[in-house]
Amino acid sequence: MGVQAKNPFENDDIREDADGQPLDEAYDGGLEGPILTEIDHVAIAVTDLDAAIDDYRETFGATVDHRETVESDGVEEALLKVAESYIQLLAPTNDDSPVAKYLAKKGPGLHHIGYRVADCAAALEAVKAQGHRVIDEKPRPGSRGTTVAFIHPKSLHGVLIELVQE
Amino acid sequence: MGVQAKNPFENDDIREDADGQPLDEAYDGGLEGPILTEIDHVAIAVTDLDAAIDDYRETFGATVDHRETVESDGVEEALLKVAESYIQLLAPTNDDSPVAKYLAKKGPGLHHIGYRVADCAAALEAVKAQGHRVIDEKPRPGSRGTTVAFIHPKSLHGVLIELVQE
Numbered sequence: 001m002g003v004q005a006k007n008p009f010e011n012d013d014i015r016e017d018a019d020g021q022p023l024d025e026a027y028d029g030g031l032e033g034p035i036l037t038e039i040d041h042v043a044i045a046v047t048d049l050d051a052a053i054d055d056y057r058e059t060f061g062a063t064v065d066h067r068e069t070v071e072s073d074g075v076e077e078a079l080l081k082v083a084e085s086y087i088q089l090l091a092p093t094n095d096d097s098p099v100a101k102y103l104a105k106k107g108p109g110l111h112h113i114g115y116r117v118a119d120c121a122a123a124l125e126a127v128k129a130q131g132h133r134v135i136d137e138k139p140r141p142g143s144r145g146t147t148v149a150f151i152h153p154k155s156l157h158g159v160l161i162e163l164v165q166e
Numbered sequence: 167m168g169v170q171a172k173n174p175f176e177n178d179d180i181r182e183d184a185d186g187q188p189l190d191e192a193y194d195g196g197l198e199g200p201i202l203t204e205i206d207h208v209a210i211a212v213t214d215l216d217a218a219i220d221d222y223r224e225t226f227g228a229t230v231d232h233r234e235t236v237e238s239d240g241v242e243e244a245l246l247k248v249a250e251s252y253i254q255l256l257a258p259t260n261d262d263s264p265v266a267k268y269l270a271k272k273g274p275g276l277h278h279i280g281y282r283v284a285d286c287a288a289a290l291e292a293v294k295a296q297g298h299r300v301i302d303e304k305p306r307p308g309s310r311g312t313t314v315a316f317i318h319p320k321s322l323h324g325v326l327i328e329l330v331q332e
Contacts, residue, residue, distance in 0.1 A: 109324030
C-alpha cells in the first residue's frame with residue numbers, strides 16, 4: 001500500500017493524510033450522507049454450524065434465511081434474519097481457513113461486523129483516503145451475490161469491518 | 167441458578183431441559199413470532215472514547231446520537247445511529263469496570279451484541295427456560311431508558327448477548 005496505515009492506538013496524534021492535510025479537510029470520498037446505511041450482519045465464528053443454528057432456533061426462534069459455502073474464504077455461513085439485518089453464523093470448511101485460525105486462537109465468538117453501503121468501491125476509497133489499512137484493495141464478490149471489502153481491524157479499534165453492497 | 171447451564175461446546179448432545187423434556191417441545195416462553203426484532207447495537211470496547219468517536223465520524227460520517235455514563239456498569243458509551251440500530255462505542259470509567267478488564271485481557275474490539283426485544287422479562291424467561299446461563303436473573307435499567315438483561319457468553323457460542331427493551 002502506498003499510504004502508511006495508521007493505528008489510532010499507536011499514535012492518536014496522527015490526524016493528517018499522506019500529503020499532510022488535516023483529515024477533516026481531506027475527507028470526502030465523493031460520498032454524501034451516511035456511508036453506513038444498515039448493519040448488514042454481525043458475524044459469529046462457531047465450531048459447529050448445525051449446533052449453532054439449532055441453538056439460535058431453539059432459543060430465539062431465529063431461522064436460516066440463507067446458507068452458503070464460500071470456498072475462497074474457507075467458510076460455510078448461515079444467515080438468520082433480524083429485521084433488515086442478519087446474524088451470520090460462520091464455520092470453517094478447512095484448517096487453513098482464517099476462521100479456523102481465529103477459532104484456534106480466540107475460540108468461538110464475535111468475529112466481524114458487516115455494514116451495508118450503497119457503493120462498496122466508493123466507500124472503500126473513502127476509507128483508504130483516510131489512511132486506513134484495508135484487507136481488500138478492491139471490492140470482491142461476497143456471499144448471496146453481494147460485493148464486499150474488508151477493512152483491517154488494526155485500523156479501527158480492533159474491529160474487523162466488512163463493507164457490503166447488495 | 168437452579169438449572170445447570172449448558173455449554174454446547176462441552177456437550178453437544180444435551181438437548182433436554184432440566185426435566186428431561188426435549189428442548190424443542192419445552193420451548194415456548196409464552197412468546198409468539200420472532201423474539202429478536204432488531205439488532206439494537208453492536209458494542210465495541212475502546213480505550214479512548216473521543217478518539218473512537220472522531221475516527222467513526224472522519225471515516226464514515228457517523229455522528230453521536232446519544233452519550234451517557236452508566237456508573238453502575240463502569241462505562242461511558244456513545245451511540246452512533248445506523249438505520250434503526252446503533253454502533254455503541256464503550257469505554258471504561260474506572261479500572262474495576264468489566265470493560266476495563268476486557269480491554270486489559272483482549273484489547274479493543276467487538277464486546278457484545280444487543281438485540282431489541284418487545285418484552286425483556288418474557289425473552290429472558292424463554293432463554294432461561296432453554297437452560298441457558300444468564301448474567302442478569304431479572305431485567306434491569308440500561309442506558310437511554312431501556313430495560314436490559316445479559317446472557318452469559320459461555321451459553322451461546324462465545325457471544326455476550328444483551329436483550330434490550332426500549
